[in-house]
Amino acid sequence: MKFSLFALLFVVVSCVDVGTQTRDAFILAHKQPLSTYAVENMDFVLEYGLYNVGDKPAQKVTIDDRHSFPTNSFDIVKGLLFVHFEQIPAGSNVTHSVVIRPRAFGFFNYTAAQVTYYTDNENHHVTLTNTPGEGYIYRQREYDRRFAPKYTYFLVFFLIVAPTTLGSFLLFQQSKARFPNVIKKKST
Known part of the structure; x- marks a missing residue:
């Protein structure tokens, strides 16, 4: 009995034609700090990764992380916190790096970046990257004492x-x- 149920399930699953099923563009996004420590007045590198796991290209893709790093607390050394990509083909990825410099020390909450994109049929999608969470920005003097x-x-x-x-x-x-x-x- 178990064998016949298993064989029936196998036949049903194998008969489904996956070639006719199409998925729109689907973006997976991550935000990852590449620097080990965040230190006031020292460079801190962030990397954003976008992966299109859908079957169609994603159009007009933007990454917006301006709300995570306000200009009164951080200097942008290199890169942009608002980036636009015209298209990300199906099955490909894009990375973007930003170098920022914290102005003050203490605990800081790293929030998620917002990613927006359009599919072929002009559906607007909004997604978020992962959230690294709360981190500590070391005081320059404390960092030198511990690690220099x-x-x-x-x-x-x-x-x-x-x-x-x-x-x-x-x-x-x-x-x-x-x-x-x-x-x-x-x-x-």
């Missing part, structure tokens, strides 16, 4: 240790000069 190279600390350590090491070496050299090596002769 510690060359100055090593230089200070060397300056503190050098006199005692150099003094010990000079005393050793004086002692060595005062007491020459006595070579013992082997008796045969």
Whole structure:
């Protein structure tokens, strides 16, 4: 009985003609920070990815993320937060990167970017990217203290240790000069 139900289900599923089914353009979008840390007055890189998984091209595609990064809190170093693509063919993808610079430190909520596009039959679609969520923008001084190279600390350590090491070496050299090596002769 189970085998006959399974065989019947298989026949029904395989008889469906998927060639006649067409899907309009369908955009999947993501927003991803490429920089590990967001630091005030340092560059922060974001990447937007659009993937058309539909069978038809998407027309007049726009990405709008101006509301996520207001100009009173962020400087736009390179790229645009409002981008327009005339067409994204079926089964292809587009990426766009933006470099921004935070002006202040503290917690910040990264919201989703809005993506709008039209299908062949002029249906207007609106979708959102994923939301990275709340992140912390480090203070420049705190970031340098935690992550920057510690060359100055090593230089200070060397300056503190050098006199005692150099003094010990000079005393050793004086002692060595005062007491020459006595070579013992082997008796045969």
